[in-house]
Amino acid sequence: MRFIADMMLGRLARWLRLYGYDTLYGVEEDDEIIRVALEEDRVILTRDCGLAERAEKLGGRVILLGSNDLEEQVGELKRRGVTFRELFPPSARCPKCNGPIRRVSKDYVKGKVPESVYERYDEFYVCKNCGQIYWPGRQWREMLKIDKRLRA
Numbered sequence: 549m550r551f552i553a554d555m556m557l558g559r560l561a562r563w564l565r566l567y568g569y570d571t572l573y574g575v576e577e578d579d580e581i582i583r584v585a586l587e588e589d590r591v592i593l594t595r596d597c598g599l600a601e602r603a604e605k606l607g608g609r610v611i612l613l614g615s616n617d618l619e620e621q622v623g624e625l626k627r628r629g630v631t632f633r634e635l636f637p638p639s640a641r642c643p644k645c646n647g648p649i650r651r652v653s654k655d656y657v658k659g660k661v662p663e664s665v666y667e668r669y670d671e672f673y674v675c676k677n678c679g680q681i682y683w684p685g686r687q688w689r690e691m692l693k694i695d696k697r698l699r700a
């Protein structure tokens with residue numbers, strides 16, 4: 549399942565990417581969202597009834613979300629059949645840009661991350677698209693806590 553999220557759903561879009569779902573975000577115009585969704589067979593995620601109605605009339609698939617809260621939104625998606633498996637970095641997509649992520653060697657990140665990070669960690673991932681580097685630091689641990697809550 550692939551998604552396109554409207555502009556109100558940035559946080560949800562980033563989380564869907566972390567869970568490995570190909571999720572477009574950043575398209576502003578409703579017509580453009582509908583066009584891309586139909587062309588690329590993506591499910592539209594929106595909180596906007598008007599957009600949902602128009603998209604459905606044109607044959608698009610839509611999940612209309614009622615809540616503004618991330619945990620509740622994830623609950624709504626689960627009820628619509630979207631599964632959330634434990635976060636697993638190699639299958640995640642980049643939360644910043646939706647690009648695929650791959651594991652890289654410690655050598656690869658030398659000089660690209662702060663020295664203290666290089667010294668302390670052995671596990672690194674990079675986004676193939678934007679080059680962002682990820683490692684299991686404080687932010688990562690925070691994410692795992694949220695992940696547990698979201699899947700509970």
Ligand SMILES: [Zn+2]
Binds near residue numbers: 642644645680
């Ligand atoms: Zn990226």
